[in-house]
Amino acid sequence: MESPQRIDGTAITIVFDALAGAPPSLLHVGGKLPDDEDLHALRLAVRPKRHGSQPDVPDLATIWPQLGRGYLGLPAMALRRGMAALPSNLVLGSGARIADRSAHIELEDLVAGVRVLVDWRIGAGDVIRASATIINAGDTPLAIDRLVSIALPLPGWATYATRFHGHWAGEMHQDTTPIPHGRSGGESRGGRPGFGGANWLIAHNGGFSADHGRAVALHLAWSGDHETVIERDADGAILQMGARYDPGEIILAPGARFTTPDAVLAIVDGGRKEVRRALHTHVRSDVLIGRANWAPRRVHLNSWEALAFDMNEASLMRLASDAAAIGIERFIVDDGWFTGRRDDTTSLGDWTPDSRLFPNGLTPLIDHVTALGMDFGLWVEPEMVSPDSDLYRAHPDWCLHRPGVDRPTQRHQLVLDLAKPEVSDHLFGVLDGLLSVHRIAYLKWDHNRELFPNDGAGHNQTLALYALIDRLRAAHRNVEIESCASGGGRIDCGMLSRCHRVWPSDNNDAIERLRINRAWSLFLPPEVMGNHVGPSPNPITGRMLPMDFRAKVALFGHMGVEADPAAMSDADRATLAAHIACYKQYRDLLHNGTLYEIAFDDAGLFGTLIERDGKALALVARADMATDYNAGPVRFPGLQADRRYIVTFPLAGPKPPNGVAGQLLSGRLLRDTGLVLPLSRPATAWLVAFDQEDEPA
Ligand code: GLA
Helix, strand or coil: CCCCEEEECCCEEEEEECCCCCCCEEEEEEECCCCCCCHHHHHHHHCCCCCCCCCCCCCCCECCCCHHHCCCCCCCEEEEECCEECCCCCEEEEEEEEECCEEEEEEEECCCCEEEEEEEEECHHHCEEEEEEEEECCCCCEEEEEECCEEEECCCCCCEEEEEEEECCEEEEEEEEECCCEEEEEECCCCCCCCCCCCEEEEECCCCCCCCCEEEEEEECCCCCEEEEEEEECCEEEEEEEECCCCCCEEECCCCEEECCCEEEEEEECHHHHHHHHHHHHHHHHHCCCHHHCCCCCCEEECHHHHCCCCCHHHHHHHHHHHHHCCCCEEEECCCCECCCCCCCCCCCCCCECCCCCCCCCHHHHHHHHHCCCEEEEEECCCEECCCCHHHHHCHHHECCCCCCCCCCECCEEEECCCCHHHHHHHHHHHHHHHHHCCCCEEEECCCCCCCCCCCCHHHHHHHHHHHHHHHHHHCCCCEEEECECEECCCCHHHHCCCCEECCECCCCHHHHHHHHHHHHCCCCHHHEEEEECCCCCCCCCCCCCHHHHHHHHHCCEEEECCCHHHCCHHHHHHHHHHHHHHHHHHHHHHHCEEEECCCCCCCEEEEEEEECCEEEEEEEECCCCCCCCCCCECCCCCCCCCEEEEECCCCCCCCCCCCCCCEEEHHHHHHHCECCCCCCCCEEEEEEEEECCCCC
16 A cells, blocks of 8 residues: 555545555545545645654554554554463555445554454445454464454544443433543443443534534444543544453454454534434434335334233233224333233243233233234343243253352343353244244343353353344344333444334433433434333323423334323323324324434523424423523524425414414524524423425426
């Protein structure tokens, strides 16, 4: 690779450069350069000048940092042969193919007997998928203790990082801080990404906002443990992301190879709007399987916050009838249906309908549900086992455990060792049996504890999980799957490429959901985010919220209900039914349009607008008391300035919130001047619909 080389997306260019056989560095990561840009001149323009204290051929801004070449931060990989660390000094091998939309770069160290293939591919939305493949070219086993999917030298403008942290029912708290000198980062150790969304990160410039600023958004498409590190030294910052392996977990025989999961990377200019545009496009086009053929997202009723464990055939049939009456299209029986399960202390693993609750099995209930015009869904948690279960009694060695040592539980349960073929085969048999015997359209696949002890089993566990879901999907192509992990404990593009939606949080409190959904929406399109109307008071927060508010918030996602219609007042039931009808009317727009954040200076206000083909629907909601009496006009992004729109307020009742209801206003006015809405009281929400006037003939 004598001269710098580039790959291009629709709006981005990345320029690789390699000097003296070193692994490539990046000369440019950002907006698209003209086709005829002189890359030699670019090299002269941007290559850092030498300074007094560095190797004679410094690896600056390298995509493969390594100690052997004088990089003093964290190397991109850590290898061993036997007990001893294997020093390596990879140089550019013979095959670098860098052209069009992909870079395939071979690195090698013939002395260490190691080859690494670095792959970057630009896909839909200009999102880059990056991975590394390592080959043991030596003649003894090679242990891989660390191997990143991507090492990305950050552009100089990326001086801030937005990360996420959280906990059960409180996912995705956002934290924006300057990138400090030294090492910063995060990792997960529970065998899944965790509630905090730490496998999502945005590095950006200081002025990054809803519409402005440059950013690099990075994610690891992996459902096991991960590690993210930003190392900033006097020469710049390198961001590394990869799966986390325990020492000894990955050992390659001579000649064997190992490929990391993909890192997902978006490089944008235009604030959060552009991060969303890139990631939503990527998820819709390149992640979700067969999405182009998806049927409209049906309205769910899930039994969990309606009945919890207090279920039987009669109560579920009654709930199903009440659900159908308000317009529900899919009825999901959550936890509590299988043999022995009366609370969360027992029975995971015993996946047969409890004969005390269902004397004739699930069939009468499913027949009842389908006769009401709904389809049927079922909750399972296949990866887990309760110590008090027939499965555990029959196979006490099937769970992850350390022989001779205590088996600590979480939520009274243990984790099955899916990497054991007999365990995966058993689970496939059980699930395949349920799906073959019953008319089940949907599985809610839950995962309610961390993997411990996992003693180096995490990677294989994740691969075995993928294999199990893939096998099940191949056998039952029409069954939809929701991925849940006590809410948002395992949301990543690895799961999303195998399922139809995720459960962003167990927290159905509409005020909490406004914040949680806004954070997830940076990366995920609304149609994959389950969004339910819960009871009032909310079982987790204790907060009471009006049905009108709860239902409007639930419209902006994959709408569902997780409450008992019979426990609602007639007025609330009617309000909910009207919102369900409204969701059906708008879901095509909501689930295929472009999502915009409505920006406010007032932290108590939330707003989202989704636009498609000249039509848009917005939600404007107040979560917290206003600082001033008057919220000020709400300015609606995503509308065309030079077109006019009929403005209406769906489900506003007899008194529209603004005198312009039904009138034509220009996109310019709606975008730049805005509308004043009554928004002084907490728990107030408005829907605003925009219909573009036909183009004059
Ligand atoms: C987890 C899920 C909930 C519900 C319960 C049932 O907490 O996140 O939605 O399914 O399990 O036990």
